[in-house]
Amino acid sequence: MRSLIFFAWFPLSILAATKTYDFNVGWTTANPDGLFDRRTMGINGKWPLPTIEVDKGDRVVVNLYNGLGDQNTSLHFHGLFQNGTNAMDGPAGVTQCPVAPGQSIVYDFVVDQPGTYWYHAHVKGQYPDGLRGAFIVHDAADPHKDLYDSEIVLTFSDWYHEQMSVLISEFVSIANPTGAEPVPQCALINDSRDVKINVEAGKTYLFRMVNIGAFAAQYIWFEGHTMRVVEVDGVYTKPTEASLIYLTAAQRVSVLITMRNDTSANFPFSGSMDEDLFDAVPPGLNPNVTGWLVYSDKNENPQPAELAEFDPFDDFVLEPVDEQELLQAPDYSFNLDVVMDNLADGANYAFFNDITYVKPKVPTLYTALSAGDMATNPIIYGHNTNPFVLKHNEVVEIVLNNLDPGKHPFHLLYRSEEEAGIYNASIAHDMPRIPMRRDVVLALLTGSERIWLFHCHLEWHMVSGLTATMIEAPLELQKTQKIPEGHLDQCKAQGLPTEGNAAGNTVNFLDLAGENKPPPRLPAGFTTRGIVALVFSVISALVGLAVIGWYGAAGAGK
Amino acid sequence: MPRVFAVPVFFVVFRETLETGIVLSVLLSFLKQTVGGEENDPKVYKRLVRQVWFGALAGFFICLVLGGAFIGTFYSLGKDLWGGSEDLWEGIFCLIASIIITIMGAAILRLSKMQAKWSVKIAAALEAEKSKGLGAKARKYAMVLLPFITVLREGLEAVVFVGGVSLSEPPSAFPIPVITGLLAGAAVGWLIYKGGNTIKIQWFLIASTMVLYLVAAGLFSRAVWGFETWKYGRLVGGDVAETGTGPGSYDIRSSVWHVNCCSPVFNGGGGWSVFNALLGWQNSATYGSVISYNCYWIAVSLGFLTMLFHEKRGHYPFMKPSAASSLEGSDNGADKGIESEKGNILSVTQPARVEV
Numbered sequence: 001m002r003s004l005i006f007f008a009w010f011p012l013s014i015l016a017a018t019k020t021y022d023f024n025v026g027w028t029t030a031n032p033d034g035l036f037d038r039r040t041m042g043i044n045g046k047w048p049l050p051t052i053e054v055d056k057g058d059r060v061v062v063n064l065y066n067g068l069g070d071q072n073t074s075l076h077f078h079g080l081f082q083n084g085t086n087a088m089d090g091p092a093g094v095t096q097c098p099v100a101p102g103q104s105i106v107y108d109f110v111v112d113q114p115g116t117y118w119y120h121a122h123v124k125g126q127y128p129d130g131l132r133g134a135f136i137v138h139d140a141a142d143p144h145k146d147l148y149d150s151e152i153v154l155t156f157s158d159w160y161h162e163q164m165s166v167l168i169s170e171f172v173s174i175a176n177p178t179g180a181e182p183v184p185q186c187a188l189i190n191d192s193r194d195v196k197i198n199v200e201a202g203k204t205y206l207f208r209m210v211n212i213g214a215f216a217a218q219y220i221w222f223e224g225h226t227m228r229v230v231e232v233d234g235v236y237t238k239p240t241e242a243s244l245i246y247l248t249a250a251q252r253v254s255v256l257i258t259m260r261n262d263t264s265a266n267f268p269f270s271g272s273m274d275e276d277l278f279d280a281v282p283p284g285l286n287p288n289v290t291g292w293l294v295y296s297d298k299n300e301n302p303q304p305a306e307l308a309e310f311d312p313f314d315d316f317v318l319e320p321v322d323e324q325e326l327l328q329a330p331d332y333s334f335n336l337d338v339v340m341d342n343l344a345d346g347a348n349y350a351f352f353n354d355i356t357y358v359k360p361k362v363p364t365l366y367t368a369l370s371a372g373d374m375a376t377n378p379i380i381y382g383h384n385t386n387p388f389v390l391k392h393n394e395v396v397e398i399v400l401n402n403l404d405p406g407k408h409p410f411h412l413l414y415r416s417e418e419e420a421g422i423y424n425a426s427i428a429h430d431m432p433r434i435p436m437r438r439d440v441v442l443a444l445l446t447g448s449e450r451i452w453l454f455h456c457h458l459e460w461h462m463v464s465g466l467t468a469t470m471i472e473a474p475l476e477l478q479k480t481q482k483i484p485e486g487h488l489d490q491c492k493a494q495g496l497p498t499e500g501n502a503a504g505n506t507v508n509f510l511d512l513a514g515e516n517k518p519p520p521r522l523p524a525g526f527t528t529r530g531i532v533a534l535v536f537s538v539i540s541a542l543v544g545l546a547v548i549g550w551y552g553a554a555g556a557g558k
Numbered sequence: 559m560p561r562v563f564a565v566p567v568f569f570v571v572f573r574e575t576l577e578t579g580i581v582l583s584v585l586l587s588f589l590k591q592t593v594g595g596e597e598n599d600p601k602v603y604k605r606l607v608r609q610v611w612f613g614a615l616a617g618f619f620i621c622l623v624l625g626g627a628f629i630g631t632f633y634s635l636g637k638d639l640w641g642g643s644e645d646l647w648e649g650i651f652c653l654i655a656s657i658i659i660t661i662m663g664a665a666i667l668r669l670s671k672m673q674a675k676w677s678v679k680i681a682a683a684l685e686a687e688k689s690k691g692l693g694a695k696a697r698k699y700a701m702v703l704l705p706f707i708t709v710l711r712e713g714l715e716a717v718v719f720v721g722g723v724s725l726s727e728p729p730s731a732f733p734i735p736v737i738t739g740l741l742a743g744a745a746v747g748w749l750i751y752k753g754g755n756t757i758k759i760q761w762f763l764i765a766s767t768m769v770l771y772l773v774a775a776g777l778f779s780r781a782v783w784g785f786e787t788w789k790y791g792r793l794v795g796g797d798v799a800e801t802g803t804g805p806g807s808y809d810i811r812s813s814v815w816h817v818n819c820c821s822p823v824f825n826g827g828g829g830w831s832v833f834n835a836l837l838g839w840q841n842s843a844t845y846g847s848v849i850s851y852n853c854y855w856i857a858v859s860l861g862f863l864t865m866l867f868h869e870k871r872g873h874y875p876f877m878k879p880s881a882a883s884s885l886e887g888s889d890n891g892a893d894k895g896i897e898s899e900k901g902n903i904l905s906v907t908q909p910a911r912v913e914v
Contacts, residue, residue: 177806342805530815544855551862552667552764
């Protein structure tokens, strides 16, 4: 869709437009790295997906049709608050039923926040199969708008040759007891390799960068140019210089780069995947992807120079433009300990405290809306959705302890402040990256009523259950929001319940019999079976020894 | 403890030494009876005795050299070769060792039978040489050759058996059990020579056989466990070692019990690996390892009961007695010789005269 440009002196509320998108999701074939043709999810027969570009205040309508034929789907708009429209958020099992093949769903919401976001499938680890793209919200009141001449969107991603359904069955499996995440085959910029961006000398560009990958964080740098960070995750920051940025999966950053004054050379810019979390780096894996700032087509495009080490920008020093005060004493505080462990199917799962996430039978939002007064009782949402009921406008403190040796990017909806750990306070973004084994304390101020997920945005850990559900002000939700008929019809057409607790019980919300559960825990120590086996073994040994003694005695003293 | 004392090695060496001791004692008694009497020349007797000892010690020495070389090379080459199929190889070796011990273990409980067997062999050997007419020289040194060959063969057997029994142990676990096994075997052999097959000795032999079969049962179970662990390791692709003894280090589908402690393998094993060596203990038991342990004991019990039956009745269960065996009667002693009160062989049915 073409975006319309509004001039700053028109109040946006008058001229706010409705942008409609008709998305027919279906399979196509793609080969972005030139190495392998793979079955990829495209929209309207094309891949890469279109970038959604709207203006702050616009109404967005997405008509999604599932033309995949063999998988469910749904669409989530990462980072958008969906104030008053929680049902449009997109995660299946949370705010809607999944969209079955042949079904349609309409997402209809107003975007009231500026910045760089992205949209992606939110069903069963699906989006790395291709269903993700950038979502840009322009802002006529952008405090930095006079600092640049034009915008460029860059998406960074990892890329797998194998289908997610195959990779997931190999990942969560008895044959993978250590939970080693599959390693991607390459990295992409704008879903391709060797991207060439034409630039004009002397101009300043706003580069909006999104990591739309499944797993790999990327180090990003522009040779011969310095970046000035002006936005992270939808929050404007005071321009701060950086030469190398570390962008985890789902994070966004916008930087200003001023082009040089001569056109005699082109300059490479690179993304390099952080291989720390790769269980085993296969020989021959190229973790880098390169593009060029092309000042002139006549210049050659040099290969980037090797860096001796990565020394990324520390976002501790960023300051928000609106100079929001640090939050004071929390109203509600709880711990989330990140643990990986094996369950009785032999596979490795991820836990917050002692719960690994399993989708409920009724989407959490539908439970909240049908539970009446019980909606503030976390029991009704099920044990395995790991629910936390929060109140309106309170300061919530989450103490996040990473008991796993890996780095995890955690997605939470709000501007958070990290009060401890390496990334200390002040900057707000919705993707704090939790360093290993440190306590990170996040404080956030809840806003409008909604249901959202707090989860690790490494898609593999989403699949293995590193998710908690935040249920904010459910009683207010009941008063102000309703599920659109179309969404309810789509559930009913699949025979899925739209009311009731996490087990689908509409009569007794506290009765969770029948709720979805993960595989049971491994038995600790000896079970009955083990004791019986041990006793039998001891008995048969004693019998055998007695027989030997008898035989021996029969040969004595002759 | 297990790092310096491999229990199965001790028992194999003990048993082999004991059998060698028996052969020597038979030879020496034999000599004493035939050439050592007052009516014979004491010089001849002494010379023949020395010949026997010389042969025996020569055989022993060569055995040590060959055995040491064999085990040494096997170890230095082998450890590199096994690599990723380590569990498979360990399983195979444990199985071989278990079978060897099972078969050889019982014989020592019928010492007089062993003595009789050797008497016959020695007598037959001497007769053969005489009738083949190999000449004075061969006959002269028959008393050297016989013990030499016997000791050499028994010793190499011991070396191979020891190898089979203990290739999963570190090399440091060899010297002490070998030495103590030799000493114990020699001591018991000497006691038997002096005192005959007394009750006290028989009980000692029974006790040591019991331990030996416990070890063999453990090895059998461990072999099956090794095969299952190898299979799981191939499924997972090499990550198993990383997980230590916790979840993910074993296949939950075939697990009968698992405790996260007490592993005979992890971190050297400590006391648990002695428990494993003596009784086949695993901290993570599988259906295979438990069932095979029980089956082993059932099979061994049936085997011994069958042997008892045969001794008492002269035929195997469910089979008709043959005419010859019913004439022989009880098979329980030296049916070819007359025994003294102490159980030594006094004479054989085919006395051989030793020419000098």
